[in-house]
Amino acid sequence: MSGTREPAADVxxxxxxxxxxxxxxxxxxxxxxxxxxxxxxxxxxALCTCRRTLRAPFCDTSHRSRLRRDRxxxxxxxx
Numbered sequence: 070m071s072g073t074r075e076p077a078a079d080v081x082x083x084x085x086x087x088x089x090x091x092x093x094x095x096x097x098x099x100x101x102x103x104x105x106x107x108x109x110x111x112x113x114x115a116l117c118t119c120r121r122t123l124r125a126p127f128c129d130t131s132h133r134s135r136l137r138r139d140r141x142x143x144x145x146x147x148x
Contacts, residue, residue, distance in 0.1 A: 090115040090128035099126060 084092040096110040115128035122129045 085118075089119075089132065090117055092116075101126075 081097065082094040086092060093114045093116060095112055095114050096108065097114050099107045099109060099114075099116075101107055109127075116126050117124075117128040117132075119132040121131040123131060
């Protein structure tokens, strides 16, 4: 399937962001690891794919600070 088209009203749209989260058009119900269901009524929900978030499964942009820290330490010669 190729090209872009308008989604059907009852079909969720998921957009992967390169180096970032999965964006899911909401509202959406998320089944948590313990079996509870969380309803998120936001128009777009960002789900973490890097596993650095402190709010799993939601993205809290922790991947951004981690990337900056890695770049900053890359040139310090400490290994």
